[in-house]
Amino acid sequence: MTKKILVTGGMGYIGSHTVVELLQHGYEVVIADNLCNANISVLECMSTITQKRPTFYNIDVCDKEALSYLFEKEKPLDAVIHFAAHKAVAESVQKPLKYFYNNILPLLNLLECMLVADCSNIVFSSSATVYGDPDGLPVKETTAFKKALSAYGSTKQIGEDMLEKTSAAENIKVISLRYFNPVGAHESALIGELPLGTPNNLMPYITQTAIGKIKQLTVYGNDYDTADGTCIRDYIHVVDLAKAHVKSCERMLEDKMESRYEVFNIGTGIGCSVLELINSFETENKVQLNYTIGPRRAGDAAAIYADVSKANTVLQWRAEKNIRDMVKDSWRWEMKLHNAIPQKTT
Numbered sequence: 001m002t003k004k005i006l007v008t009g010g011m012g013y014i015g016s017h018t019v020v021e022l023l024q025h026g027y028e029v030v031i032a033d034n035l036c037n038a039n040i041s042v043l044e045c046m047s048t049i050t051q052k053r054p055t056f057y058n059i060d061v062c063d064k065e066a067l068s069y070l071f072e073k074e075k076p077l078d079a080v081i082h083f084a085a086h087k088a089v090a091e092s093v094q095k096p097l098k099y100f101y102n103n104i105l106p107l108l109n110l111l112e113c114m115l116v117a118d119c120s121n122i123v124f125s126s127s128a129t130v131y132g133d134p135d136g137l138p139v140k141e142t143t144a145f146k147k148a149l150s151a152y153g154s155t156k157q158i159g160e161d162m163l164e165k166t167s168a169a170e171n172i173k174v175i176s177l178r179y180f181n182p183v184g185a186h187e188s189a190l191i192g193e194l195p196l197g198t199p200n201n202l203m204p205y206i207t208q209t210a211i212g213k214i215k216q217l218t219v220y221g222n223d224y225d226t227a228d229g230t231c232i233r234d235y236i237h238v239v240d241l242a243k244a245h246v247k248s249c250e251r252m253l254e255d256k257m258e259s260r261y262e263v264f265n266i267g268t269g270i271g272c273s274v275l276e277l278i279n280s281f282e283t284e285n286k287v288q289l290n291y292t293i294g295p296r297r298a299g300d301a302a303a304i305y306a307d308v309s310k311a312n313t314v315l316q317w318r319a320e321k322n323i324r325d326m327v328k329d330s331w332r333w334e335m336k337l338h339n340a341i342p343q344k345t346t
């Protein structure tokens with residue numbers, strides 16, 4: 001029988017790519033999204049790619065009544081993938097309560113609804129931010145958390161803790177996926193990241209500088225203790241990341257979990273510096289970026305990349321796309337946003 005998955009935040013950047021992969025793998029999908037950081041046109045784009053249509057509820061998952069209604073209407077739900085959350089690290093430092101409210105309350109609501117509806121599987125959108133500035137590299141799932149430097153980071157640590165404790169006491173199984181740095185877009189250029197206002201992350205800064213929307217890109221520091229002096233991150237293509245969610249659903253629904261709470265690092269395992277990313281972008285896309293070296297950004301770790309051996313062997317997932325794919329797909333998406341090239345359909 002077709003399995004039905006509730007995807008909260010399914011209209012967003014990672015959510016929409018995951019919905020596409022789920023539909024392409026034969027799952028039925030129900031989306032709950034309040035469109036606070038997404039556009040309704042994404043629904044049509046997902047349907048164009050997959051020739052299938054997810055069911056869409058325009059609801060805020062902070063609203064328990066609305067969520068209960070959805071669970072009642074859509075029962076039985078086989079699993080939940082929970083993306084709906086705010087994600088701007090700097091904003092979370094300025095407005096911590098906004099983040100505690102919006103990122104914690106929905107998880108509580110979801111778990112309560114799941115218990116009532118007898119839905120016992122949830123995949124949680126966690127983040128490498130839970131590690132803080134780690135002592136050793138690459139980071140393993142067993143690496144100890146450091147104190148979170150932002151409210152956003154706290155909400156991911158708290159979320160994992162809530163889920164681990166709930167899974168120990170209730171009939172709920174959990175897979176937490178700790179994403180490293182998601183970039184790229186669907187190769188069709190029909191879905192991708194739609195950053196509102198000034199971007200928060202490096203890749204949209206790069207593409208918006210290349211297209212001329214932003215005058216100049218600033219590299220935040222070149223005096224770190226790394227090979228070229230700039231920070232090292234583990235960039236992961238959003239389509240690979242989306243596929244890790246499909247693998248997680250399979251693992252849960254086929255009863256393959258070794259314990260009721262499992263956690264996986266989702267990255268490539270390869271560190272890439274800011275200058276390496278810029279150079280690849282320029283080389284692969286044959287564009288020149290106007291960039292300058294500026295001071296360090298507060299709170300940045302010099303280097304962080306994942307040990308992905310657990311995801312490779314246990315989850316049976318492996319990143320398939322490399323930095324070249326990431327910079328090319330990101331650029332194709334930015335150009336599509338500006339109608340610079342005709343749409344490529346899959």
Ligand code: UFG
Nearest residue numbers: 127128129200201202203205218219220231233274297300
């Ligand atoms: N950077 C620049 N210039 C910019 C933007 C970023 O040089 O204009 C640099 C940053 O200093 C950093 C690297 O690019 O060295 C990556 O920065 P991002 O802001 O893209 O990503 P972060 O690694 O800071 O944060 C990401 C996610 C968070 C998550 C964190 C976990 O955005 O949600 O990884 O490590 F919490």
